[in-house]
Amino acid sequence: MIFDYRTGDCRELLKTVPDGTVRLAVTSPPYNIGKPYGKYKDKIALNDWQELINDVTREICRVLTPDGAFFLNLSPVPLGDSKEIMPLPFIGYQIFKENGLYLRNMITWTFNNMQNCTNRLSGRYENILWGVKDIDNYIFHLDDVRIPYITKGDKRLDENGGRNPTDVWYFDRVNNMTKKKLNLTHPTVYPLPMIVRIIKMATNPGDTVLDPFAGSGTSLVAAKIMGRNGIGFELDERYEEECRRRLETEGRIPASVFEEKYDDAEKTRRFQKAQDKAVSNLESL
Numbered sequence: 001m002i003f004d005y006r007t008g009d010c011r012e013l014l015k016t017v018p019d020g021t022v023r024l025a026v027t028s029p030p031y032n033i034g035k036p037y038g039k040y041k042d043k044i045a046l047n048d049w050q051e052l053i054n055d056v057t058r059e060i061c062r063v064l065t066p067d068g069a070f071f072l073n074l075s076p077v078p079l080g081d082s083k084e085i086m087p088l089p090f091i092g093y094q095i096f097k098e099n100g101l102y103l104r105n106m107i108t109w110t111f112n113n114m115q116n117c118t119n120r121l122s123g124r125y126e127n128i129l130w131g132v133k134d135i136d137n138y139i140f141h142l143d144d145v146r147i148p149y150i151t152k153g154d155k156r157l158d159e160n161g162g163r164n165p166t167d168v169w170y171f172d173r174v175n176n177m178t179k180k181k182l183n184l185t186h187p188t189v190y191p192l193p194m195i196v197r198i199i200k201m202a203t204n205p206g207d208t209v210l211d212p213f214a215g216s217g218t219s220l221v222a223a224k225i226m227g228r229n230g231i232g233f234e235l236d237e238r239y240e241e242e243c244r245r246r247l248e249t250e251g252r253i254p255a256s257v258f259e260e261k262y263d264d265a266e267k268t269r270r271f272q273k274a275q276d277k278a279v280s281n282l283e284s285l
């Protein structure tokens with residue numbers, strides 16, 4: 001398997017990826033909310049932000065296979081001095097349409113661990129826009145991502161392996177305690193089990209997964225676990241070492257840990273146990 005993490009501007013680096021060679025692009029771009037990413041200033045004019053996402057989406061459409069998909073993570077964000085909410089997923093949808101992508105689902109990713117607001121309702125979701133190049137020809141391995149039925153002991157679980165995970169997903173955000181355990185400095189790390197789910201449902205073993213805003217490399221780590229190739233681009237050089245270390249530690253977690261047939265509490269327990277083991281193994285090398 002190939003894991004290619006390169007430091008630089010993804011708009012330039014994407015030009016080096018040949019046409020039609022990537023089955024899945026999955027990414028969480030900067031949201032323009034002032035996160036301390038280092039080199040990238042995460043507070044730019046909205047037009048410039050739109051141009052960045054549009055440029056990247058255009059290149060992604062070029063490198064995707066004809067049956068490829070783009071999963072773009074965006075969220076409603078407070079904008080400017082008034083902190084009016086700007087629904088970035090709406091802009092993401094417009095950009096998808098301008099680039100010929102069809103929206104297959106707008107997944108709601110919900111979580112509990114996030115700051116509380118006092119002058120509006122506290123935000124508890126982000127969206128993942130699932131765009132496909134061809135609405136009649138794309139990969140969707142539903143059987144690989146079925147989850148338990150809500151009623152415990154439901155016999156259908158044995159018959160067809162569980163229910164459709166729907167377009168509302170719960171995954172805990174990566175908190176500071178976990179970042180400390182993994183020795184990560186990146187401010188916004190994706191939940192690994194969520195990216196494993198996307199890779200399972202939208203790719204085949206041996207495919208290539210691309211993340212143009214790779215940060216600490218979660219998408220590459222998930223690709224490694226699932227036996228896919230990974231390409232990641234990141235503007236700030238400080239995160240390359242974090243990604244390499246994660247590939248050596250979390251990248252060794254067996255794919256079986258991410259089986260969806262357990263309830264959420266059991267899934268979390270299995271994942272955290274495997275993550276602890278992966279990290280402590282490297283320490284003892």
Ligand SMILES: C[S@@+](CC[C@H](N)C(=O)[O-])C[C@H]1O[C@@H](n2cnc3c(N)ncnc32)[C@H](O)[C@@H]1O
Binds near residue numbers: 214236
């Ligand atoms: C939301 S973070 C991605 C986090 C990642 N999903 C993870 O799990 O670690 C967005 C990243 O995009 C990077 N970035 C911003 N502009 C970029 C550009 N033009 N090319 C490549 N990376 C860029 C930022 O430095 C930041 O690390």
